[in-house]
Amino acid sequence: MKKLELIAGAGSIEKAKTALVFGADAVYLGIPNFSLRVRINSFDKKGIREVVKLAHKQKKKVYITVNIFAHNRHINKLPAYIKFLKELKIDGLIASDPGIIETIKKNWKNAKIHLSTQANCTNWRSAKFWQKQGVKRIVLGREVTLSEIKEIHKKCPSLELEYFVHGAMCMAYSGRCFLSKYFTDRSANLGDCVQPCRWNFYISEEKRPNMPLELIEEEHGSYILNSKDLCLIKHLDKLADAGVTSFKIEGRAKSIYYQAIVVHAYREALKNLKDKKNINILYKELETRLVNRGYTTGFLLGEKADQNLEAHHTNPDWEFCGQVFKIAKGKIFIKVHNTLKAGGALEIVRPSLPILKIKFNKMINIKDDKPVVEAHGGGSGHEVMVESQEKIPLFSVIRRKIK
Secondary structure, eight states: OOOOOEEOOOSSSSHHHHHHTTSSSSSEEEETTTOOOOOOOOOHHHHHHHHEEEEEEEEEEEEOOOOSSSOOOHHHHHHHHHHHHHHHOEEEEHHHHHHHHHHHHHOOOOOOEOOOGGGGSHHHHHHHHHHTTTTEEOOTTOOOOHHHHHHHHHHHSSSSSEEEEEEOOSGGGOOOOOOOHHSSOHHHHGGGGOOOSSSSEEEETEEEEEEEEEESBBBTTTTTTOOOOOOOOOGGGHHHHHTTEEEEEEOOTOOOOHHHHHHHHHHHHHOOOOOHHHHHHHHHHHHHHSSBSOOEEHHHHHHHOOOSSSSSSSSSSSEEEEEEEEEEEEEEEEEEOOOEEOOOOOEETTTTTTOOEEOOOEEEEETEEEESSSEEETTTTTTTEEEEEEEEOOTTTEEEEEO
């Protein structure tokens, strides 16, 4: 069996660093102009250069997204960007538009091209077609079932297969949605989706447009387009047996905490795909420690994707408090993201180590070197120092129980 690869999205340098340290073999990212993430995306050429240098030093990979549905204005600017990526020796380019793929081939003959899930490759004939165009890897559409993956692998054995295993699901066919453009003039197909599928919808009578009626499912309203999140941590072994060698985590716009928790869980699962007891524990971690919309196996097992009709999302039992940004001789320096209290029960999720239960009885505000009993993130942006003899590596994330 080929080595299994875990890939995580990164919307910032900090998210890329977090994903890599928690066990991702590769990260995928891109600048807003050519990437399907315009908002919550701080990358520019300088940032890409920094992440490539960091990842390659760790013998890990960086894949760059150029997967928008391009217009002429994009194509005209693309050659210079491709040449820049060639100089950096990027490990792969993720694209869906035939015009973009042709431009890549023209400006970087030996570039490794990955077909984006946006291209909706869901059958072996399509996979063979793209392989003939020079594509080395297919990021399969989320609509592909397990039996279909097996057949695609059988018909195209030399083609690398990648599959999304965790994250948000679109109500449209692999992201080809026009609701965002319709409601807000922000195109999902150019990376600027506002996720209107998560909104609460109303109906109105033809002659009474100012009297909307809420579509009631229960007391919370009706979220008729709100898909549950994908979670396939219990099915990684089946995917590997079917021919998938790269497991992809959605979430370039998600938080640092999300990166740490999800990558940590899937990295642990990949260590032993047959350890069902441990994988069930990891699933519970994802279910109760992370904001989600409820979980579904999507289309993988031949079922219909589930909708969360009750609410936009479910709230976890724990809240992200902060992340370790510096360590020095028993002193742990924490950037606070939400409320962090001295003496409270905490959990620390550590890269490559078991989750640690702990209390910090004393915290020092770094700014004025004075003790504090409570620190806050947000606009206040507190940074605190605590002392501990436990092994707490850089980028570890801290959470506290709120329920």
